[in-house]
Amino acid sequence: MAGASVASELAGTYRVLLAEREGQPGYHTTGRSAALFSETYGPPQIRALSRASRAFFDGPPTGFAAAPILSPRGVLTVARPDQIEALERELATFPVGEKIRRVSPAEASALMPLMRDGYVAGAIHDTSARDIDVHALHQGYLRQFRAAGGRLETGAEILGIERDGATWRIRTSNLEIRAAIVVNAAGAWADEIGVMAGANRIGLVPKRRTALIIAAPDGVQIGPWPMVVDVDEEFYLKPDAGRFLISPADETPSAPCDAQPEELDVAICIDRIEKAFDFPVQRVENKWAGLRSFVADKTPVAGFEPGLPGFFWLAGQGGYGIQTAPALSRFAAALVAGKNPPADIIDEGVIPTALSPARFRA
Known part of the structure; x- marks a missing residue:
């Protein structure tokens, strides 16, 4: 790009x-x-x-x-009880207004019905975020x-x-x-x-990130749901053409290469998703990795x-x-x-x- x-x-x-x-x-x-x-x-x-x-x-x-290059999506940033301080720090960096607001655990569950009961202690909903x-x-x-x-x-x-x-x-x-x-x-x-x-x-340090496409639960219409991101970027889940794109948001330093997913990262990803969401990952339809390259700042x-x-x-x-x-x-x-x-x-x-x-x- x-x-x-x-x-x-x-x-x-x-x-x-x-x-x-x-x-x-x-x-x-x-x-x-x-x-x-x-x-x-x-x-x-x-x-x-x-x-x-x-x-x-x-x-x-x-x-x-x-x-149009952009389409509506929204992002729900979620925090467990042990992550509330991190959520407060994140919220302090946002221009809070009509499109970005803090939501209660009940509101978060309404926005993403598959969240596991008791997992979310607080969340931020950004309706301005869009798919590209x-x-x-x-x-x-x-x-x-x-x-x-x-x-x-x-x-x-x-x-x-x-x-x-x-x-x-x-x-x-x-x-x-x-x-x-x-x-x-x-x-x-x-x-x-x-x-x-x-x-x-x-x-420059290339860092490997893993992603998977998994099937959504049978009979669930997921189209309008927001992307869900852990406040400490331990995972994300995004609706994608009737399925879910998920990632452990890993950042493993790598030499420049045609990056491929590691099975350990795939397993970590599935574990984190199943702890946060109330559905089992029954089938991985696709998996890949890419390199996100950063300098120190x-x-x-x-x-x-x-x-x-x-x-x-x-x-x-x-x-x-x-x-x-x-x-x-x-x-x-x-x-x-x-x-x-x-x-x-x-x-x-x-x-x-x-x-x-x-x-x-x-």
Whole structure:
């Protein structure tokens, strides 16, 4: 998503080649997302980027997608009796109002009837959170990219990057590229690409997250129910096309790879879900894992590498890269073009120095 979105934003101004290592775009984390838009999820700069992305999601460019990208969902953040203090801390970070409010255990059970009796001691209901059609968003950016003259090369694993005079020479497994600017949007591999180009690492740590699709109880209509998230992020459960998407919300450090689910994480996930919800997990229909990549402050990295002309970082989106893509791609494209970031993004509280790789280079 990071590469497709910024390439789409740049293609109207520059000749842009999008080099994709895999046989298709979005093979790794983009295609494995829980796909929720929430302005209250993540650290402050993520929330600001999410707020700045809302207008795009609500009104994408004409022809960008055949149907709305967002659809109603809502999120119920729940706490056990031993987690009430954590719930209070979480509530203090929310802009409480008509769309976000604390609810009683009885109200939480009414919103999610499958909650186990006595499990919930308190909860927060956010009705503003919405599902994201990730496929439509990703394909919209790729379609917009191609329409602007952009070129996509799949199967183009980066084998070498070196400065050659005033340009970069990039060798891939199937072609050689010369470019004035390299945008490093390589996800879990971004630090490896940076080192290859002569940059210092930004301390990127890919973390594996496991997800499962399970059948809903027979005869239960789950469509309008909210996503349920444990206040300490020990699990989440989300209605998904008549089934449930569940996760133990694991964050296991990993080398960059095609992540696969571990059986222990699958077992932990099922155990946590069965303790919180009053139904047995009888059948796992699908399971997968993805890598969510973070730097130490869990804030994305967007900016030119100091002392390395034309090398631009766009990395470290963590688990927030889908919902922040509209604003972060516009922000990055402006910096690549040597312009000031868009005013509407800055007005939402995005601080360029907080995203810059220079913050690691003291």
